[in-house]
Amino acid sequence: MKVSAVITLKKDVLDPQGKIIHQTLNNMGFDSINEVRQGKYFEIDIKENDKKKAEEKIENICKKLLANLVIEDFKIIGSQ
Amino acid sequence: MNSSVITFPGSNCDRDMDVALKKFGFKNKMVWHNDVELPKSDLVVLPGGFSYGDYLRCGSMASKSKIMQSVIKFAKDGGKVMGICNGFQILVESGLLPGALLRNKYLEFICKNVFVKINDKDNSYFKNLKKDTLELHIAHNEGNYFCSKEQVKEIDDNNQIAIYYSNMSGNVDENDNPNGSIKNIAGIFNKEKNVLGMMPHPERMIDPALSGEDGSIFFENLINNLK
Numbered sequence: 453m454k455v456s457a458v459i460t461l462k463k464d465v466l467d468p469q470g471k472i473i474h475q476t477l478n479n480m481g482f483d484s485i486n487e488v489r490q491g492k493y494f495e496i497d498i499k500e501n502d503k504k505k506a507e508e509k510i511e512n513i514c515k516k517l518l519a520n521l522v523i524e525d526f527k528i529i530g531s532q
Numbered sequence: 533m534n535s536s537v538i539t540f541p542g543s544n545c546d547r548d549m550d551v552a553l554k555k556f557g558f559k560n561k562m563v564w565h566n567d568v569e570l571p572k573s574d575l576v577v578l579p580g581g582f583s584y585g586d587y588l589r590c591g592s593m594a595s596k597s598k599i600m601q602s603v604i605k606f607a608k609d610g611g612k613v614m615g616i617c618n619g620f621q622i623l624v625e626s627g628l629l630p631g632a633l634l635r636n637k638y639l640e641f642i643c644k645n646v647f648v649k650i651n652d653k654d655n656s657y658f659k660n661l662k663k664d665t666l667e668l669h670i671a672h673n674e675g676n677y678f679c680s681k682e683q684v685k686e687i688d689d690n691n692q693i694a695i696y697y698s699n700m701s702g703n704v705d706e707n708d709n710p711n712g713s714i715k716n717i718a719g720i721f722n723k724e725k726n727v728l729g730m731m732p733h734p735e736r737m738i739d740p741a742l743s744g745e746d747g748s749i750f751f752e753n754l755i756n757n758l759k
Contacts, residue, residue, distance in 0.1 A: 464680075465634065465678060466634065466637065466676075466678075466712070468635055468636075468637060468638070468639050469635065469639065472639060517588070517592065517596065518588070520589055520592070520625065520632055522624075522630075522631060522632040522678075522679065522680075523632045523634065523678060
C-alpha cells in the first residue's frame, strides 16, 4: 500500500523560502497571493494491506524521523 | 584526558577538531559512525560538516546512527558531549538539546568571524575562562536557533544559554545576529550542562599564523577544567 504524507513548518516558524517564492510570484505578476509556505511530500510504499494499520505505521515514522515536531507538523493525506 | 571525535559520512571538521584537541593535550580517538561502542572518553565531540549530505533535515540522519545510541547513553550518564555546527544540529535532532536549527533568516550561507559573549561560566566548558567575549568563526546555512516561547523562557531561567552573538565588547544586539537566531543564541547547554551545542568553530581559531587564537584560549581552559 502506498501512503502519502505532507510535512509543513508550524505556523509560528519563519519560512524564508516560502517568503522568497511569494516575492518572486509577486514580481512575476501573480499579485493576489496572501502567503506561500513550503513543505515536503513523501510517498511511502509499505508492506501492509490494511489501510488503518498502514497509516498508523506511517504516522509513527513521521513522528520518529520524517518530521521534527519542534518545528514541523505532518499530515497523512491519502493511501491506496 | 581522553576525547573521541565522531566521524559521520559528510563530516568535514573532524580532522580539524582532532588537531585542535591533540594540540592542547587530549589523547584523541576518531570514531566511525557505524561503530557501536565509544572508547573511554572524558569528552565526546560531534564535529561540523554536512553529515549524510544534510538530507531530510541537517543532522537528522546522523542522530539515528549506531554510535549515537552510545553517545546518548554517555550524555545521559553525565558524560561531556560537545557538538559544533553540524554537531549542534545532530544534538538537537537527537533530543539531547532542546529546540531546532532553521535555515538562516536571509537564506545565505554565512562564512565569517563573529564575536560571542559567554553567558554562563558555571559549567565545565567555560569555567575560569579568562575572556568574556571570544572571536570565533562561523560557517553555516542552518544556524537559526529556534524554540517555542515557553522553551526560550525555560532555557533562559535554567541558564542554559551558553553563548550569544555579540559585538566586540560583548554587547548583545540584534545588529550582531548573523542568522536570525532567537535572542542571538549561538550555543546552548542541556539542563545538566554536560552537553554543549554551538554554531561557532573554536577549532578554526587555534593558530596565530592562520587565524585568531581565541579557540586556543577555549581549548586550553577546557582541558584544565576537565582534569
